[in-house]
Amino acid sequence: MGPNPGHRPPVMADVAKVAGVSHQTVSRVLNDHPNVRAETRIRVLQAIDQLGYRRNLTARALVTKHSRTLGVVSFDTTLYGPASTVYGIEQAAREAGYFVSIVSLRTIDRTGVHEAIGYLSEQGVDGIVVVAPQRSAAQALEDLPTGMPAVAVEGGHAGDVSVVCVDQVEGARLATRHLLDLGHETVWHISGPADWLEAEGRVEGWREVLTAAGRPVPEVLTGDWSPRSGYEAGKRLAAMVEAGTNVTAIFVANDQMALGALRAFTEEGVKVPGRISVVGFDDIPESEFFSPPLTTIRQDFGAVGRRCIEVLLRQIDAGDAADSYERERHVVPPRFVARASTKPITGPIAGPIAGPVNGLGV
Amino acid sequence: MGPNPGHRPPVMADVAKVAGVSHQTVSRVLNDHPNVRAETRIRVLQAIDQLGYRRNLTARALVTKHSRTLGVVSFDTTLYGPASTVYGIEQAAREAGYFVSIVSLRTIDRTGVHEAIGYLSEQGVDGIVVVAPQRSAAQALEDLPTGMPAVAVEGGHAGDVSVVCVDQVEGARLATRHLLDLGHETVWHISGPADWLEAEGRVEGWREVLTAAGRPVPEVLTGDWSPRSGYEAGKRLAAMVEAGTNVTAIFVANDQMALGALRAFTEEGVKVPGRISVVGFDDIPESEFFSPPLTTIRQDFGAVGRRCIEVLLRQIDAGDAADSYERERHVVPPRFVARASTKPITGPIAGPIAGPVNGLGV
DNA sequence: CCTCCGCGTGTTAGCGATAACAACCCCCTC
DNA sequence: GAGGGGGTTGTTATCGCTAACACGCGGAGG
Structure with a gap:
């Protein structure tokens, strides 16, 4: 307990002296070497305790x-x-x-x-x-x-190098397929910035599902992950809705942008999910409490x-x-999380309602 | 460029040998000692470059x-x-x-x-x-x-020890005063968990302003910073609103809980800021895009x-x-950020509308 | 009874850098 | 021309630790 009076932190040699052994024995105790007598070990440990000794990992690193x-x-x-x-x-x-x-x-x-x-x-x-x-x-x-x-x-x-990643493409597939399953004719996409691999993967999965289903692939709106960029993209989409364009579903590349988009829709009076369904990506802790709670893809x-x-x-x-x-x-597989921002299409818009529809709704 | 064939990363001595100097001179070059001839310095730097030498900071740390x-x-x-x-x-x-x-x-x-x-x-x-x-x-x-x-x-x-902190008490004062200035008779509070100093500071500032203004100090609702806990507190407050209690303003100890509360109010049909005004704390990037955009206190x-x-x-x-x-x-001082989740009281509820009202509204 | 082995321990030699000091050269001053 | 000071470089010791080897001792095996 008592600190060294010499004002310098104790080193192995100090412990050795107190315990009446060599510094090497102290080292052995610290490194759990088998060949140390139990009694010696105890004496060393006591000395360590008494001096408040801590081993210097820098020195250790130098030699090991x-x-x-x-x-x-x-x-x-x-x-x-x-x-x-x-x-x-x-x-x-x-x-x-x-x-x-x-x-x-x-x-x-x-x-x-x-x-x-x-x-x-x-x-x-x-x-x-x-x-x-x-x-x-x-x-x-x-x-x-x-x-x-x-x-x-x-x-x-x-x-x-080895790589660990979440399957972005699959996540995007889940999101897009979900929206198609709800009966939407096609799905719009607000993507992340160009250089990001995650953004690319999500675009890829989205495009793949649309193409496979023979649906039109709309132009991609590009954001920068920030809520503001999602807001701006949302405004553009809202304008299209007002102009009568057939936009009923969007897949947003992350939850923050989705929040921005939701805000834009609210301001423009575009009902979610009434008029337009929205799926996000990430499942941030806030998503569950958006208005409406966001259907999204969870990354672990x-x-x-x-x-x-x-x-x-x-x-x-x-x-x-x-x-x-x-x-x-x-x-690492992503996971689909159903909440209230998506809903089956009900209006006059065509398209078969295929596959099981995940239970949700306001 | 070429790595050492000996498969062992080069050390100072290797550089010294190549440059035809002593290892100490290499050290001097690396540490910008003044007394090294320009020509020598260049030779050393070339050797370093040639061998791809990087100094071992572990060894340096040991001695310094x-x-x-x-x-x-x-x-x-x-x-x-x-x-x-x-x-x-x-x-x-x-x-x-x-x-x-x-x-x-x-x-x-x-x-x-x-x-x-x-x-x-x-x-x-x-x-x-x-x-x-x-x-x-x-x-x-x-x-x-x-x-x-x-x-x-x-x-x-x-x-x-020295301490660096944001003035939590002042932040809470700003939030509470803002709500009182809008004409609310009193302000409710959803606080952070008990043990947190920040939570305590915010309670303190809130209580202080209410007391100084001679307003009733309502019971504190306690959350745990999570949106869910804010949601739960929000439900309780909404029930009180429905029961006719005079709740018109709340100060929530962070933006995430505020989000949860907003969600609860939306679900219960309690209009924000129409029926109840909400102020958060932190100014997370999402707050600006909540529904409605959250008036809050920014921490830098x-x-x-x-x-x-x-x-x-x-x-x-x-x-x-x-x-x-x-x-x-x-x-570090906090900063008040006015958005759309607060608004002057207009109903039959009493209380003087004092002080300047920060311009805002839906 | 001697050898050999293995356990417990001590001694010595580094790890790769910096610090302190010594050595040398050159130039200036008296 | 001798002495002194400053710039440049090399030599040696040291940081605190672990690895490798050396040493003494006791028991097993021939």
């Missing part, structure tokens, strides 16, 4: 070449998706006895990611997770230091984070023994 | 006793507030040349915070920021390792994060020279 720290490079951790993913990563890492050092980028581009990776590897991290949802960022993974274990979240097919970000750590630790452990590991690709 | 890493202990970084604060911290730290190692706690209690701090100090961080909004967590700051620079966000008055989380780093770095630098620093308290 393992810092037990993982690096995370992420884009804007203020957003719900990245924040949840990073949270999952941190929890899983800590449970496995690893620290997490984070670099949160404001803008994401190859240079930024590259720098961040260099920065982290200089610090001596044992592995890196890159939450790199943009195409340009994914490219930066190609110039990872050789031998550095790494995992990418949503990394597309870029680089020679926590699972993504945990899976990242699993994959990364396997690589790290393998790297110790062999020095080759297989590049893997893990896909 | 500075890791250039800051520790952050935070509660649930999935929430908008903590996430934004941590983001601000990370940005500011990186600009100052520091790494950030983060521990995100699931549940917050004295033990958890204590452990996290021990964990980080073992890792050798130069300073710690604790985002500890709960009373119980703030107490854990009392047993920081001596000599460890630290800053608390919302740390109340606990421990012997980014500023809080940056301020934390300022204070912490000052302590770290001072600790090098002198070993005593003053415990400081920094308060």
Whole structure:
């Protein structure tokens, strides 16, 4: 308990002296080596306790070449998706006895990611997770230091690293199919920004289902994930509704934009789901309480984070023994969440009401 | 460019050999020591480039006793507030040349915070920021390792550490005063959970303004920050409205609960702001697009994060020279944001319409 | 009874950097 | 021309820890 009077934190040698052993024995106790007499171990532990000793992990890292720290490079951790993913990563890492050092980028581009990776590897991290949802960022993974274990979240097919991602295409399919099943002739789409892999995947799944069903594929409205951009897109769609265009269903690439769109519809007197049905993506905690509660596609970000750590630790452990590991690709399934922002078409608009209709309505 | 064939990352000595100098000279170049001949410097830099050398910060930390890493202990970084604060911290730290190692706690209690701090100090961080909004967590700051620079966000008055916080009491005053100024006789309150300092501050400011104005102070409804808890509280208030109780204005302790309350009011046919006015707290990005757009109190989380780093770095630098620093308290002002969820009272309900009314309305 | 093995422990040698000091060169001053 | 100071570089010690090896001791096996 009593702190060292010399005003300098105690080191292993101090503990050794108090316990009457060599510093190596202290080290053995700390590292659970089998060959230490029980009595000795107790004496050492008492000395540790008495001095308030804490081992210096820096020195340990220097000699073992393992810092037990993982690096995370992420884009804007203020957003719900990245924040949840990073949270999952941190929890899983800590449970496995690893620290997490984070670099949160404001803008994401190859240079930024590259720098961040260099920065982290200089610090001596044992592995890196890159939450790199943009195409340009994914490219930066190609110039990872050789031998550095790494995992990418949503990394597309870029680089020679393992990838963990949510099946965006399938999520978009679920959303679109749901709307078609409700009898809507076609589905409009407000997408995320161009460079994002997630945005692309969602466009792809949406387009695929429409095409397969032989429905017209409307022009894509592009947003930037923000509620405001959804609001603006919503205004444009509302104008089309007023102009008599046959817009009855939209699939919005995330819940925040969907919120903006809902707001625009409310202002313009376009009833949701009465006149137009809306499906979002993400299932943020707020979605359930939108007006109306938002039907959406849930992404399990926590699972993504945990899976990242699993994959990364396997690589790290393998790297110790062999020095080759297989590049893997893990896909976390999305889930459809039915709420009140969608409803079967009832008006004069044509189109077969096919398949089972998920129970909902105001 | 070409990596070392020996399969081992190059060290300073390797660079020295290539450049034909001693390793110390390499160190000097890397640390911008003045006394290196320009020509030598160039040769060293070329060698570094040629070998792809990166300095080992672990070794550097061992001898300098500075890791250039800051520790952050935070509660649930999935929430908008903590996430934004941590983001601000990370940005500011990186600009100052520091790494950030983060521990995100699931549940917050004295033990958890204590452990996290021990964990980080073992890792050798130069300073710690604790985002500890709960009373119980703030107490854990009392047993920081001596000599460890630290800053608390919302740390109340606990421990012997500097504190950076948003003026919660003032924010609550702004919200409550705004509602009274609109002519409401009194203001109800949906508060955050009991142990939270922020929740307490908001209750305090609210109560203070009501008391000063000689208005009745209604019973506090307590939530847990989640939209659902706001929804439940909203249902209770709606029932009171239907029962004829004189509820015309509520101040909700955060925007997410306000969203839940809005939803409850919509379901129960209680018009906002027609029948009841609502003010939130935080100004999350979504608030502007709620139905109706939410009048709220903005907290500048980014500023809080940056301020934390300022204070912490000052302590770290001072600790090098002198070993005593003053415990400081920094308060970031909140800001009132007028939107459409509040409106002057018009009905038969009494109460003087005092003060300037901030322009708004549906 | 001697060898050999394995346990418990101590001793020594690094890990890769910085700090402190020593050495040298050159130029200036007296 | 000797002494001194500053710029440039090299040498050595050190940070706190773990790995590798060395050592003494006791019991098993020949």
